[in-house]
Amino acid sequence: MSKLSEKVMSINESPIRKLAPLARAAREAGKRVIALNIGQPDVPTPAEYFEAIKKVDTSVVAYTDSNGIDEMKNAFADYYKKNNMPFENQDILITAGGSEALLFSYACLCDEGDEIIVFEPFYTNYKSLARLVGAKVVPVRCVVENEFRLPDKSEVEKAITPRTKALMVTNPNNPTGVVLGKEEMDMLTRVALEHDLFIISDEVYREYVYGAKWLSFTDYPEINDRLIVIDSVSKRYSGCGIRIGCLASKNRSVIANALKLCQARLSVPLVEQLGAAALFKTGDDYIKYCHDEYEKRRDVLVEGMAKIQGAKFIKPCGAFYLITALPVDNSEEFAKWLLTDFTYEGETVTLCPAADFYATEGLGLNEVRISYCLCCEDLARALNIIALGVKEYNRLKGN
Ligand SMILES: Cc1ncc(COP(=O)(O)O)c(C=O)c1O
Known part of the structure; x- marks a missing residue:
């Protein structure tokens, strides 16, 4: 039997989704499962989306232009204008979510063996998507003791090699909830300029910042030609299943070459683009x-987590995630056990084990990422289940 590629075999299952079969089995066994593992908000998608798709008037659902329909590109372009960001229709490629925009960015910048610097812990799929194009993520560590802030410029520079192509930045951050400050943005801009690197700025949570000031790398015109912005309607409009996002850049060569990748996958869905364009209204x-x-919801979560002895986390300032150590030896085993062996009042919780949010082997083994985009009542119930579960799990283990 011929072997599958080294690339695909070396990719881990997504920690966000790999416990789904256990969660399904728990539901089938009659338990109510509160999903804290995934950034799937419970807020209804705006009515504008449903009205637009009901009005679709065509006898053939055709391919669209590979870079997206004008209504969709213009919707993003108008939105950027409103937000004082410089992208126009021609700077935008419509993609299947931010995920495809990430993949195309990596494919545009990286040859086999090239490197992308990530700030650890980072959104786990960066690792899988980079691997898919033969690239490797190189971690620069951010630690809870330093509120997950970026380290000094010299620490970032230590990670740079002749194969480094880009700095991957998530702002606001998933999983830490950090919103970058001006000094950190200045520093990354200097690093990019001095070392001739691209910045891939994942801003899919741009609107969700609590009490901090959010800045975009588009505020730095000197890096215009080395900046790629990743965007999406998934989180902004609670429309994760719509699968529409975009890659935006002032770099003509990036757009022209990423367009070839768009052409290779033909088009994104027509009806979803019409619906997503309406979201911007x-x-x-x-x-x-x-x-x-x-x-x-963030406040409910932080208050509840503070009561769990041994939890170690910061109060997130953006997005809707929190990463925390738990007083268990292995968070993946604990998360599985919650689904297979534990209930409180007929309910349990799906957690996301966090080791795969690190590239450094051995980090994050007792950590979980918690998504707090479910209603306060569910969060409060879930927190109680986690607190009781930790106690029972450790009792059974003799800890
Ligand atoms: C930081 C970040 N970037 C990108 C994505 C991709 O989202 P989508 O492909 O739904 O736009 C996600 C999804 O959770 C995310 O958290």
């Missing part, structure tokens, strides 16, 4: 509602 009160709701 949603009033600002929708985003304000989500923002305030997520902030409230």
